Amino acid sequence: MKSLRLILIAVLGAFFMQFSSAAGFLTELRTRGYSLIPAPQKVELEANDIVIDGSWGVEPASGAGQFTGNWLNEWAARLHGLKFSNLGPAKIVLIVDPSAAKYTDDPALNEQGYRLTITDKRIEISGGSEKGLFYGVQSLLQLMRRNANGEITLPAGKIYDWPDLELRFIHWDTKHNQKRVETLKRILDWAAFFKVNCIGFEMEDKYEYPSHPIIGAPGAYTKAQMQELTRYALERQIQLVPVIQSPAHFAYVLKHKEFAHLRADGSNYQACMCDEEAIKLIFDMYQDMIDATPGVKYFHVSTDEVYYAGICKKCKKPYNDENRSQAWVDYVLRAHQWLAERGRRMLAWVEYPLLPKHILQLPPDLIDGVMGSEQDFIDNEKKIGIRQLAYTPIQGGELLFPNYFPTEYRGRENEGRLVDASQTVRQGLAMGANPIGSFCAAWDDSGLHEETFWLGWVTVTQYAWTYRFPTVEQSVADFMDVFYGLSSPEMVEVYQMLIQGARFFEHGWDRVSSKERGPSYGNSRGKGIGTGRTDLTLQTPSLPTADNLAVEPAFSKKYEELLQQAARMKKENDRLTYLLSRNISHVERNRYNLEVFLSIANMERYFIRTLLDLAQAEESILAAAKADAGGNPSTAVAHLTEANNRVNSLLAWGDWMWKELKKTWEKSRYEKGRSVGGRNFVHIMDDVKDHFADRRPGLEYMIAPFERMQLPEWRAGLVKCIKDYAAKHNVPIQGLAEERLED
8 A cells, every 4th residue: 555655656746747847836935035955845934034143052951962962062053163052042942852853654764754844933953863963953054044134034934845765865885085084074974964864885905804814905994994984974863884796796805816817707897606615705894894883774785796606607497587596596596595504684776686486585684776667676675665766867978977968069058967866766665675774886097086976966965855846957056055155156167068078079089999908708698798898099190201291181181070169168168167267266165176186177178178189280291281382491390390389388288287187186096007115006907897987997098098199109100200301401499498387
């Protein structure tokens, strides 16, 4: 009966969303000028606003911990400069009262519910538990805003609020970077502010693994650091849930010679699932992470893309679709029992190569972390009571910046990931799923900076808290107001231009057969399939010789369409750079986020400049050939010098851009592929996936396409041509730049 009710709500919700979006619907809070994300379930506002100032006091909840009251005091000062003195009669009263938030028939949801009552002398926050009280405080803090007179105001009235889904995951993917501990704490603070309550912490080799220390990368998080982070998260009502990639995506372990004998069929992509030593190794790693995260209820075993379950020669059954699926089930059942004995509820990616019929063998308390669109999967999970996470990837293979908003490139349109994020829960409910939460995946395959993920993380969380509303447009506007403050109204435009520039960067490169990497082992369709690999680069203009300056305009002809787009993109990038430079000095909160965005805008600018400057350099070379043919060698030398100096300036600017990007990114991260304490990072590529950011051990993967062009060598060849030609014609060379500047 409950599932039928949820399906009906989902269908009506979908209809409502279509109507409200078409009508430009805004919530009552938004029309009153207040931003709150996630949007609350029910609001009853009065006509007036109230003013809150430093004379107010905070009365902590009796019988509850002091953390929430301290958080309110700290964040009111941090966000609004508001320091409560407790000198006046007006009070903010914090209450834990289970009867105050009995909004649903699910106790887990009611625990997170709260009632917020705002009057001119008393603000009362009643939480169904300490969780609900904490979330009520976040809503109060978000609603505070300054009016034209500089006063901090709140809307008078009541808010009744609770989440639609119990668990709201965001994803920390650390395969290609290791964030500084203080960065993780800052992310936890802001995640809590948006009512995130679970982190899927995909560790790979960024933990020390005391049972097998060789696995941990140099400088990996220690057990003490992880336990401190876990405590820090739990204070903020967040579960720090380990995600251990196994038995596939296991190159971070199998790359070491100590474990090479555990590979399935020789590939470092996956461990042999019929080898007891391999299973024990994986369970040792599980235990290490359980010890590192005390007090956490969940454990995500991944089972992501276990393409080759049962292919190992040690497996007794023939390798086919049936046995491959059964091997997957056998592993999951074994891991589930092992984790249950240690008090952890198991999450897994329930997906290919599992056959739908084999779902009926799975334990009913397993949580499927990837509620997809396959009806037979959902139907069989429903039969045995398995619940799901509404899975939404807000980044996968995009370069530089996620594809949040609708984009168009060469006639191909993409509606953007935020639209998908707003629909995932409703679509799953309409198919009969019974989601317990959401999972916002931000895969670091392309090495994006974590600061680019915030809009996606918060949007997915929004539609897990209240999946029927608001519109995507309002959700984005609310995020911008809350995350950056009200003094940066151009931020939506900034995101749109970053996306357009990133897509231009991503699609503008040539894709050529890789000379840096060998063939892959295979893909999801099988061993030996799709093994070709490509690299990104551009063809440089043809170089003249001292004997013959005549060249074909190959660069301009090959990239004619791209160059036309680059000219337009330069204007867009000029405005983007201006807006970011302006807002960095105006933004009220999260200034570092814009520093990262500016570094990305400069990377986009470098690609645009590379195209335009090489085209202009080629034009100068053609002009030199024309002057040579006309018997004017001094003019020819001048044109060749102009071409050289343009490319020299481009390279110098690229050096500066790269230096600044590394400095900016490493404010929040440790150096990628670093050596620590005499240990060197062991780098080897994944035999199957070969993630973009892992092609090189350091951050230099980002400039690898530029490096493949070998522009310094090209420019050196041009300098030689200039000198040889000038000597041949006894012409002086003036203003030739041969050394690019450091800055």
